[in-house]
Amino acid sequence: METVVSGIRSTGNLHLGNYYGAVKNFVEMQQNYRCFFFIADYHSLTTHPTPSNLQDTVKQVLIEYLAVGIDPEKSTIYLQSHVPQIAELYLFLNMNAYVGELQRCASFKDKIRAQPDNVNAGLLTYPVLMAADILIHKATKVPVGKDQEQHLEMARTFANRFNRMYKNNYFPEPYAFSFDKNLIKIPGLDGNGKMGKSEGEGNALFLSDTPEIIRKKVMKAVTDSGPTELNQSKPPSVQNLFDLLKVVASEDTYQHFEEQYNLCQIRYGDLKKQLTEDVIKTTAPIREKINDLSKNNDYIRKIARIGAEKARDNAQKTIKEVREIIGFNY
Numbered sequence: 009m010e011t012v013v014s015g016i017r018s019t020g021n022l023h024l025g026n027y028y029g030a031v032k033n034f035v036e037m038q039q040n041y042r043c044f045f046f047i048a049d050y051h052s053l054t055t056h057p058t059p060s061n062l063q064d065t066v067k068q069v070l071i072e073y074l075a076v077g078i079d080p081e082k083s084t085i086y087l088q089s090h091v092p093q094i095a096e097l098y099l100f101l102n103m104n105a106y107v108g109e110l111q112r113c114a115s116f117k118d119k120i121r122a123q124p125d126n127v128n129a130g131l132l133t134y135p136v137l138m139a140a141d142i143l144i145h146k147a148t149k150v151p152v153g154k155d156q157e158q159h160l161e162m163a164r165t166f167a168n169r170f171n172r173m174y175k176n177n178y179f180p181e182p183y184a185f186s187f188d189k190n191l192i193k194i195p196g197l198d199g200n201g202k203m204g205k206s207e208g209e210g211n212a213l214f215l216s217d218t219p220e221i222i223r224k225k226v227m228k229a230v231t232d233s234g235p236t237e238l239n240q241s242k243p244p245s246v247q248n249l250f251d252l253l254k255v256v257a258s259e260d261t262y263q264h265f266e267e268q269y270n271l272c273q274i275r276y277g278d279l280k281k282q283l284t285e286d287v288i289k290t291t292a293p294i295r296e297k298i299n300d301l302s303k304n305n306d307y308i309r310k311i312a313r314i315g316a317e318k319a320r321d322n323a324q325k326t327i328k329e330v331r332e333i334i335g336f337n338y
């Protein structure tokens with residue numbers, strides 16, 4: 009059976025981008041694969057959270073993983089920092105990751121632009137830690153959104169380089185994976201770019217948002233003054249709303265608004281109302297579970313403890329073999 013590894017940084021609540029980009033896939037995946045789902049709390053340290061902020065967000069992501077349908081009986085669900093073997097593999101992989109290739113990574117360049125006062129070494133080696141997360145379980149399938157494609161390519165590079173260096177075939181190649189044909193990029197509500205936790209107020213719709221908040225955010229989303237010619241192409245902000253509608257609404261509903269747009273009869277108020285309704289329909293049952301689980305600290309702690317043990321057992325096997333391959337067997 010093939011192995012799946014997927015992670016989410018503990019930098020905030022899950023939004024629709026996380027849900028459609030990665031999470032929804034792994035709910036289905038756990039039927040057919042050996043699955044490891046984890047919370048990337050080491051990765052979140054690049055933005056220097058306070059201890060209490062770190063603890064709150066880790067707990068929230070764990071709760072939301074469970075609320076969307078990950079079953080701890082079928083899958084292993086754990087915190088990255090509970091598995092020190094990941095940090096050890098990260099150290100080994102860092103020895104043959106080159107500074108030049110890390111500096112060329114698109115996400116590193118984005119971070120330099122976004123946080124010029126905090127360009128730390130953890131940002132530079134972020135893709136190496138991500139490769140360690142995946143290779144520690146020798147995973148071949150990694151459910152991610154489009155934004156992580158380059159990181160997966162780098163994970164393959166590091167795996168292959170290790171294999172070549174030590175003349176073996178130890179690590180399999182991991183690939184980005186989606187149940188849809190293509191990897192997904194869910195847009196934000198602010199008219200540009202993707203939905204993200206750090207993209208600013210109003211950009212993201214969170215699974216934990218109340219219907220009232222969802223309504224407000226969608227109503228404020230950027231549009232334009234409407235099409236003036238038949239079959240006119242859409243400006244990015246309007247295209248974003250259609251892209252969101254496509255994932256949450258039925259095909260008929262989507263086609264209806266597409267037609268209205270092409271005939272210059274679109275009323276953005278109606279489109280936003282429909283989008284609001286369909287987002288609420290998707291998130292309401294999840295939010296209910298989030299609220300229930302939030303009251304159950306003991307259960308959450310127990311799940312994290314069991315997951316850590318299972319993940320560590322598997323990681324230990326890999327690290328033992330890697331140490332032998334490198335020559336640490338004196």
Ligand code: TYM
Binds near residue numbers: 018151192194
């Ligand atoms: P993170 O926490 O930014 O996002 C978690 C997952 O959600 C996907 N995603 C999106 N997909 C589509 N549209 C969007 N707007 C959108 N925003 C986020 C991401 O692609 C991701 O799949 N580096 C990773 C965390 C990580 C990881 C790993 C993932 C660390 N180690 C090992 C897989 C395997 C990250 O920052 O994801």
